[in-house]
Amino acid sequence: MSFVTVKNLQKSFGSNTVFSDINFNIAQGEFVTLLGPSGCGKSTLLRSLAGLNSVDTGEIWVGEQNITDLAPQKRDIGMVFQSYALFPNMTVANNIAFGLKMKKLHKDEIAKQVARVIELVELKGKENQHPHQLSGGQRQRVALARALVVQPNILLLDEPLSALDARIRKHLRQQICDIQKELNLTTVFVTHDQEEAMTMSDRIFLMNEGSIVQQGSAEQIYTQPHNEFVAGFMGNYNLLSAQQAQDVLGMSIKNKLAIRPESIYVRESGRDYGAHISPPTQGIIKNHQLLGNVIRYQVDVKGYDITVDLLNRSSERLFATGTPLELLFNLNELQQVS
Numbered sequence: 001m002s003f004v005t006v007k008n009l010q011k012s013f014g015s016n017t018v019f020s021d022i023n024f025n026i027a028q029g030e031f032v033t034l035l036g037p038s039g040c041g042k043s044t045l046l047r048s049l050a051g052l053n054s055v056d057t058g059e060i061w062v063g064e065q066n067i068t069d070l071a072p073q074k075r076d077i078g079m080v081f082q083s084y085a086l087f088p089n090m091t092v093a094n095n096i097a098f099g100l101k102m103k104k105l106h107k108d109e110i111a112k113q114v115a116r117v118i119e120l121v122e123l124k125g126k127e128n129q130h131p132h133q134l135s136g137g138q139r140q141r142v143a144l145a146r147a148l149v150v151q152p153n154i155l156l157l158d159e160p161l162s163a164l165d166a167r168i169r170k171h172l173r174q175q176i177c178d179i180q181k182e183l184n185l186t187t188v189f190v191t192h193d194q195e196e197a198m199t200m201s202d203r204i205f206l207m208n209e210g211s212i213v214q215q216g217s218a219e220q221i222y223t224q225p226h227n228e229f230v231a232g233f234m235g236n237y238n239l240l241s242a243q244q245a246q247d248v249l250g251m252s253i254k255n256k257l258a259i260r261p262e263s264i265y266v267r268e269s270g271r272d273y274g275a276h277i278s279p280p281t282q283g284i285i286k287n288h289q290l291l292g293n294v295i296r297y298q299v300d301v302k303g304y305d306i307t308v309d310l311l312n313r314s315s316e317r318l319f320a321t322g323t324p325l326e327l328l329f330n331l332n333e334l335q336q337v338s
């Protein structure tokens with residue numbers, strides 16, 4: 001059942017329509033990510049959910065309540081931004097307690113709730129420090145604790161990890177997911193990082209130019225892109241025109257064919273391949289790129305560049321530029337896109 005329901009939402013700034021006809025449902029406890037390139041309207045949509053932006057038309061419902069015109073502080077929403085926005089002259093504990101003091105809770109209750117979230121975000125021992133004494137990751141955990149302490153109905157996170165270095169980012173990603181699951185907290189997360197969206201979300205809403213172009217699980221969006229934009233944004237898909245699909249695979253299709261680099265194999269002699277594997281196609285290695293556990297090859301097939309990802313099992317299997325080989329395509333994983 002839907003917990004957050006958004007119907008026909010539209011927002012413009014002057015003559016610039018940021019998004020229009022946005023519709024979605026989010027279930028209680030679901031983790032949804034708004035993913036898309038810079039400027040596609042993710043933050044404006046998130047801010048509209050928070051009430052920090054008005055909308056031109058449409059409705060936002062949480063449970064049985066229409067919150068479209070409700071003031072932000074009445075929405076029971078916790079929000080974390082990319083910039084931590086902490087009070088520099090307050091301790092960690094006082095930063096976190098701020099929202100509860102505004103609600104005029106009793107001192108003992110505030111202390112109890114602050115201790116609870118400090119434990120949750122693993123900041124025990126830092127209560128009396130000031131923001132400048134903390135690392136970026138710790139500051140963002142204070143911001144998260146401050147959003148959680150008021151026990152919101154919905155947690156909104158606007159690129160909370162993008163200012164942090166890669167190692168801390170991965171750790172905090174996991175921590176956010178663990179906390180979200182533990183509290184069963186309905187969460188909307190904004191990022192332009194495809195990997196981040198795929199590892200964290202129950203569902204991804206992929207946006208482009210003010211529209212949600214595809215909604216689904218990471219698996220669905222990654223393996224079944226509806227159109228060329230989705231294929232291009234989610235992976236390093238090879239996109240073949242109808243003519244190229246005919247030339248490379250002998251396939252007759254109407255639109256375009258999206259082929260993931262990892263669903264193309266190099267034929268090994270003496271090995272049997274199933275019926276879902278295409279007949280071999282000749283290719284010649286043009287160059288390669290080492291991506292850690294994967295080697296990405298550019299292969300010339302009938303004058304077209306095809307990207308092929310192979311697992312980096314051993315240096316002996318590195319194909320040098322100019323090596324001829326036979327490529328096989330996994331026919332189950334070819335995707336026609338518009």
Ligand SMILES: Nc1ncnc2c1ncn2[C@@H]1O[C@H](COP(=O)(O)OP(=O)(O)OP(=O)(O)O)[C@@H](O)[C@H]1O
Nearest residue numbers: 013016018036037038039040041042043044045192
């Ligand atoms: N307060 C504002 N006034 C006028 N235009 C705005 C305002 N906020 C956002 N915009 C415009 O709305 C569009 C979408 O911006 P938004 O910040 O929502 O995109 P985004 O997808 O979150 O991008 P990014 O990942 O770069 O933050 C942009 O063209 C931006 O210039």
